[in-house]
Amino acid sequence: MEDDRRSTETTAEPSSDSFIPSADVFARVSDAVYALDSEFQCTFINERAEALFTRATESATATADAVHSLFSDAHTRALESQRPLTVDAYHDSSDRWFEARCYPGETGVTVLVRDITERKTQEQALVDGNRRLRSVFEDAHDAIVVGDTDEIVAANPAASELLGLERSALSGRSLEEFVHDDYDIESARTALLEQGRLRDSVSLIRPDGSERVVEYTAVADVLPGAHLVILRDVTDSRRRKRQLERQRERLSALDHVNRVVREINDAIVDGSNRAQLEQVACESLADSPSYEFAFIADIDARSKQITHRVEAGIDDYVETIPLSTDADDPAGRGPAGTAIRTGTMQVSNDVFSDPSFEPWYEDAREHGYASAAAIPITHDDVLYGVLGVTSARRNAFTDEERDVIGQLGDILGHAIAALERRRVLLGEELIELELVIDDAVEIFDGPSMCGHSVWFDRVVRIDDERYLEYGTTAAETLPVVETLIESVPHWEGVTVIDESAGEVTFELTISAPPMIGVIDAHGGYVESAAIEDGDYTTTVRFSTGTDVRDVVDEIAAVYPGMRTVARRRVTPSRESIEQLRTRLAETLTDRQQVALETAYFGGYFEWPRHSSGEEVADAMGVTPATFHEHLRTAQRKLITAILEEPALLDREPADDP
Incomplete structure (x- = not known):
């Protein structure tokens, strides 16, 4: 019978006995035992050996064959070397593992055999488990590091990639060398040793200066004095998260600014005056979660002094901070002063890194804003003031948000100019x-x-x-x-x-x-x-x-x-409606008055018309040409009464020669 077999062997010190023990000796041995002479013929086999090989071969007659097939090489080598030899062999037919301890003498070999299948199974499971662990360690996407506070003793390829060094270069270095200076390593180490496990996030600085943000899980004392740290690179996900957060902030801010625009337009439609428009703009901005406070300042055309007009979300702000329009003055090189000089919107998206904003660093800390914008309120190159807005967000005034909030200057400027023209047309003086x-x-x-x-x-x-x-x-x-x-x-x-x-x-x-x-x-x-x-x-x-x-x-x-x-x-002079009617009655002829009233009440001026010119003329009993002549003349006199400038009263003497 031919079997596949695998074996391992060990040697022991030579035995001083070269004789084959008696049957009484074999009876006292708990293992399976058999003996061979120098010709490798079986001279003895105990019951345990017969039972063991019978179970393995399912045939008592195959015992000798099983012995020779499994351990024949071991018999020969032991006898030739005269040194004890231990071998493992796998019996393929029975799917069992056996261990043979061969003790040679001058006349033959005594062999002790035991079934070690269970032990081999456990050993193989341990080997397979170690192989899987090694595979997990080597192939893991996350970085895995084992080490103490002084030295990395093991690092997988992902750790090498994360830390930016070859694995050989990591040997002898500490993971703590890569941790950003602003991280409290001592507190983290204490917490790990006390709790046995720690989860946190930290920034790592690689040798090339690049920064990676990681989330880590640390387990203390996986080996004596050594800790296991698993690190997951979340730099890109954190960046995407910040981008999404900034996008949501911008969309929210755009919604807020658009609401401010709508409220200003509503105020314009409602006939608000300039002070009301400015108050609506500032209060709407200050009430928005996107901004901290807002103000509108006025600029004296001759003295160039900046003075307060309206504020919301803050009190007495313009009067308490340094402001100037002079480019040689540090207080004039900030957003407000520059916006006034150039007539263009100015922003500082990170006030603490903006050198021109230095005069207001303490003010920004006190009031909690990180970005500031100054929007000139203009129309037809006339400056009506400057709108100031602050935000706790860095980079608040960029992209679409900058464009939309910049429109507030144009909207307010146009509305103020229209109100000024209206004041002229309807002013008492x-x-x-x-x-x-x-x-x-x-x-x-x-x-x-x-x-x-x-x-x-x-x-x-x-x-x-x-x-x-x-x-x-x-x-x-x-x-x-x-x-x-x-x-x-x-x-x-x-x-x-x-x-x-x-x-x-x-x-x-x-x-x-x-x-x-x-x-x-x-x-x-x-x-x-x-x-x-x-x-x-x-x-x-x-x-x-x-x-x-x-x-x-x-x-x-x-x-x-x-x-x-x-x-x-x-x-x-201001004429009342009754005065206007009286003046029209004095200037319109009877037929012109009739033509105007008949056309109006007959629906001639509706769209679409309820009556044609021919129908109105027929109602008046005149020709269409006569009707149109009377109507045009009446319309001209009506428009003249409305648009012609009324007489001026109470002229004061000239005060400019």
Whole structure:
């Protein structure tokens, strides 16, 4: 019978006995025993050996074959060497392991045999377990380190990659060498020894200077004096988490800023005044979880002093911190001062690392903000103030959030400018200036205007750059006006609206006019203007709160020859609805009144119309042409009564020569 077998062997000291023991001796031995002579013939086998080999071979006759097949080489070597020999052999047919201890003598070999299958199974399980543990150690994705406080005694490949050194280079180094300085190693070591296990996170600094954030689990004394540490690199996941958190913060902040914009727009629609608009803006920002506090400061045009207007989320802030518009002053190089000088939004997204923010370091610590923004409130190049906003978040004013919050300056500027114009149009009292530019036509190398006059009755703003100016002149002067258009860069074209009785009514298209742009930007309007003999004269009006000196300076910067002829306070008369009706009744004929009322109540002005012109004419008993003539005349008189400037009362003497 041929078996596969594996064996291990050991040798022992030679026995002093060279004889085969008697049967009584064998009977006292608890192991299976058999003896062979020098020819390797079996001379003795005890019952235990017979029973053992019978179980293994399932046949008593196969005992000798089993003995020779398992241990024949051991018999020979023991006898030849005359040294005791112990071997292990695996019997494939029975799937059993046997151990044979061979004791040679001059006449043969005595062999003790035992079944060691259970022991071999346990040993193999231990080997397999160690192999699996080694595989886990070597192939683990997480870094595994074994060592004491002074030296790493074992590290897997993942630890080598995490720490940025070859495994051979880690030998002799301590894991603590890689731990960031801000981590309390002593406290962590004490907690590990007391608790036996510790979980925490820490930053590791690799030899190349790069930083990795890890979460670790440490187990104390896995070997005498040595600790096991498993480290998981969470740098990328932490970075993604921070990115998601910052994204959520930005989205939340954008929602808050958009809500502020809506609240400002609602305040505009509700007819709030400037102080109310500014209060709404600051309070909405301060109430938002994204921001700490907000303020609006005013700038004196002449002294350049920054003063408080509105604050929310804080009290008496502007008056207690250093602020300046002077670039040579450290207090003027921060966001607010720079925003005022440049007219552009300024941000400091990390105030403590911003050298220009040094004058306010203590203030930032005291009030708990890490980012600050200053947004100029402007419209048509006129600065109405600066909006300051702070946030506890670093990098708060970036990307979309910066763009949206920057729009607050434009929105507030546009709203304030509109309110200023409204104050002028509806104000109880106005400031009126008469300005003259001598030889204005010659400034543009235009044609001679000697003996010619042009009157400008009204300027209508179409958009930010384009205006329409309506006026009249003599028919013989119109060609001169058309020639002048070629000389004045902001005059684009003239269109004749009407010509009768030697007089022409025209529409002049102008683009970004320097003087009108300045007047409009300060909330004023042109009441009248004229060119007479080449000199340009205009009367303009502003609200009483306007710094007219600043206006005059800006116009003089464009037209150095401009002079102020008069400055006075005027009070427009205000007609009531009843007065307007009375005046219309006095100017409208009966048929014009009937045409207007019939058209209105007949639904002619609805859209879509409830009645056509022919139907209204039929109701009046007139022809359509007659109806339209009466209606147009009535409409013109109505619009004239509304738009024509009422008489001015209580003019004060000029206070500017």
